[in-house]
Amino acid sequence: MATSSIKVLVLHGPNLNMTGFRETDVYGKKSLEELDSDISAAAESMGIGIRILQSNSEGVLIDTIHEHRTWATAIVINPGGLTHYSIALRDALVSVRLPVIEVHLSNVHAREEFRRHSVVAPISIGQVVGFGGYGYIMALTALVNFDKEVV
Numbered sequence: 563m564a565t566s567s568i569k570v571l572v573l574h575g576p577n578l579n580m581t582g583f584r585e586t587d588v589y590g591k592k593s594l595e596e597l598d599s600d601i602s603a604a605a606e607s608m609g610i611g612i613r614i615l616q617s618n619s620e621g622v623l624i625d626t627i628h629e630h631r632t633w634a635t636a637i638v639i640n641p642g643g644l645t646h647y648s649i650a651l652r653d654a655l656v657s658v659r660l661p662v663i664e665v666h667l668s669n670v671h672a673r674e675e676f677r678r679h680s681v682v683a684p685i686s687i688g689q690v691v692g693f694g695g696y697g698y699i700m701a702l703t704a705l706v707n708f709d710k711e712v713v
């Protein structure tokens with residue numbers, strides 16, 4: 563049961579369902595189910611309300627953001643490859659006027675040049691990159707402790 567007023571929509575974008583199988587040297591060996599279970603447990607211990615969705619479809623991600631406009635107080639999103647080019651996803655995040663934290667399992671800044679650019683970063687409070695699944699828990703911790711009144 564949530565004990566704080568913080569309610570977080572956690573979104574995983576395209577190909578993150580393959581986590582634990584694809585490029586394990588980059589993204590880690592844990593499956594998305596395991597990461598989600600860690601996120602849910604952390605949220606529960608922090609008293610945060612949580613909803614988690616993975617989709618390979620940009621449209622489903624956008625619809626889910628719109629639908630959570632009134633439920634969520636913040637969004638934590640790993641947009642996967644959409645990070646680097648989806649203006650539509652960025653516009654959806656802006657449209658709901660909720661604070662956003664961008665998470666990446668890998669350190670995108672230490673990889674190919676095209677991964678260093680994010681269209682989501684400029685409309686986010688901040689990015690957490692390179693800490694694997696723990697990055698989502700870092701994002702939740704930031705939402706609870708962040709000293710600006712963003713949530």
Ligand code: DQA
Binds near residue numbers: 578665669670677
């Ligand atoms: C990723 C990084 C992206 O560049 C990539 O397209 C992904 C995963 C990450 O979590 O490190 O799918 O978002």
